[in-house]
Amino acid sequence: MSDIHRSLLVQPVPMLGVGMRMMQLGFDELQAALGLQAKRVERDRAAVQHACDALLDARTYDMGTFVNTWQALTREYFAASAALFEQSQDLAMRNQTALGALFRDAVLDFEKVCVRAQAQASPQAGAVPQAADWMTYLGRFAGVHPNGEAAPAKSASGPTSANA
Structure with a gap:
């Protein structure tokens, strides 16, 4: 049930490029994390x-x-901690955005390859049921009609009589 002809050469999605971008994102994230450290x-x-x-x-x-110095210490420490927390949140959002863009680009590249391959493929007669009849085709296996009603059960031993 393959829509793509076997002799058609499908250009692969550039996984090397995706891998390289993921490595670059990882290195950028590591560098930023070390900067925060x-x-x-x-x-x-x-x-x-x-x-x-x-x-x-x-x-x-x-x-x-002593009390004034200790209060200044505490105030500066909490202010620096809050600033580091905000920077780490900003870093996390940027990394998630970059990773999402990477995955979106990979999916779009894969989609383009599939559309190109499907456009180049020649339709094979009789290989797959017609699209308009797919419910009827699958209904025979599921035991339902296209309108949703159950198909009558067929007895394996043949018709039986209630009076017999």
């Missing part, structure tokens, strides 16, 4: 530096300075 390390380094400053202020028994 470096920013996270810098955020933590700055927090440790502020904590050390706060502890040095605590040694002088100036609790007001």
Whole structure:
């Protein structure tokens, strides 16, 4: 039941190109993730530096300075964490968009190849049932008529009489 003639050479979908684009997306994502990792390390380094400053202020028994330094540390840490979270969300959206575009292009390329192959194929007489009769053709196997009514059951032993 093949619509494509066997002698027809079908041009394959450029899977190498899809694979290369997927690898490039992976490398771009890795580079961006490593960049976010470096920013996270810098955020933590700055927090440790502020904590050390706060502890040095605590040694002088100036609790007001210690509290102010600790509050600044916490505020900056949470602000940096929120900014990193927003950047990671933006990165995830860009990667999903790029991957979706990649899959869409692959499907469209495959569709073009199929349409081209189908247009070049010569119809084979009698190979497949006519499209208008497909419900009737399949109905014989499913036991239903095209209008949805059940086909009468046929007895394997022949007709029987209720009076016999």
